[in-house]
Amino acid sequence: MSNFDIETVRSQFPALANDQVFFDNAGGSQTLGTVIEAIRDYLSRTNVQLGASYKTGKLSMERYDAGFAAGAKYVNAEVPEIAFGASTTQLLRNVSFTLEFDEGDEIVVSSIDHEANIAPWVDLAARQKLVLKWWTPPLTSSDDASNTSINAQLSPSNLTPLLTSRTRLVSCTHVSNILGNIHPIASIAAAVRAGPSPNALVVVDGVSYAPHRPIDVRALGVDVYAFSWYKVR
Template identity: 55%
Template sequence: MNADPDEVVLGPSTTQLFRNISLTMKFELEDEIIISKIDHETNIKPWVDMAERNGMILKWWVPENESLRLDVDSLTPLLSSRTKFVTCTHISNILGTVHDIPSIAKAVHSIPGAMFCVDGVSYAPHRQIDVKELDVDFYGFSWYKVYGPHISTLYARRAAQENLNPLSHFFIPKDTLEGKIGLAGANYELAQSIPEIVSYLGGSSPKPVFEAIAVHEGKLQAALLAYLTSRGDISIYGEKNADPTIRVPTISFTVKGMDSREVVEQADQKSNFGFRWGHFYSKRLCSEILGLGDGGVVRISMVHYNTEEEVRSLIETLDGILPRNTLK
């Protein structure tokens, strides 16, 4: 992550670590907080509660472009001299679109005292994280999304830690993030897996590994997106361009005339592909922005160990269950 050890804490989940951080900060009445509505609820509910406790003014950040990409243009009208906290995802777990976090961070930090928090759970399995390059104040992700066990990591910039009222016992030193919010310590057995995961992803030289991952994943998503966009009955949510610099192979869609659950259950009967349906904890995005019902989306999530042959087989499976004669 390119973070210093005293800026990192381990915990059971990103949900819990964000909740812990939200409990440590106090703000003035009518200070403003901006929350992205396209996010997983992990990166919404803790901050909604924090706003209510502190009497903050909450502003929802909803992108208006077709791909629902979060950008500075949609953020700027929400910023003011009273903005104190902004939060968003690096990649939506529904949309798969990569947001320009450094540009957003620059806009946030143009407001004196404003802090920026990013949910990196859906980004970490696909791309290298560098918190200093991103210029974020808080960044969380889960190792169980990065091919490991159920343990997570939170980064907090040293300067941002000055805003935290520690949760730990009074006698524990508070000069590190772990000392401030690492309640009872992380699970030792799970923590021991992290060096092995880091080694698998290139160790101290992860750049070529992640570059290779991006190239391969670009091929995977290009094939599936080409098929989905060729049909006239499928709505793809998020960026339709297969360029791996602007999206990852987390692809969500709905099929005209078929419930998302129906699509998945029919596929389950014909294959062993592991994709699912629903809102995937991005309930506000699916219901309030996309206007979808209880079925939500069909989501297909691919990673570097999937093969092009598997994608071709997946397309054959989909073609066998979706309505006929719908090609554009």
């Protein structure tokens, strides 16, 4: 890595000037001063009705559109594909309320996910009388000199036996907030596309991945990718 000055980086986060250590990741990260300023400026100067024809309305809309364009660029998506919301929990719940499947259709839900990407699908299955299949990867353990770590890897090979011609949705995490390993989402999505239900929706929780690595939803080949901006700085 080239020269970077940690004090300069820290100085961009006003909260770090406090006599406080913040250990809450991924409960939410501290906010950049430039972001705080941008929000303050928007609310102070251009917080008017979106789509209005007067000057301040146009300026407000421009800033709003710029936010969507930045969001789309960040994940390599198109602007109409972006939805902002209060939290990943809320957004995944919203997605689940837009879907309608037939009784007896199947959904596959990873059992190593956060509740945010489990509860909406369990409820959807109950509401629409779907078959809920749990995707539970085998536990593995590895040892080094100082500790033993337990892990579980989602993979095309442990997903494929669950896929049938009635699969309508597959949901899983990119990185579990408990286990921390990265799951091969592009290969998992490719396995769904090559399987008996190529149009099944692939829904991914990227909350624990997004703060650490760039996201390219095109390369991943998924239908829904959700994460929490307030945890990414």
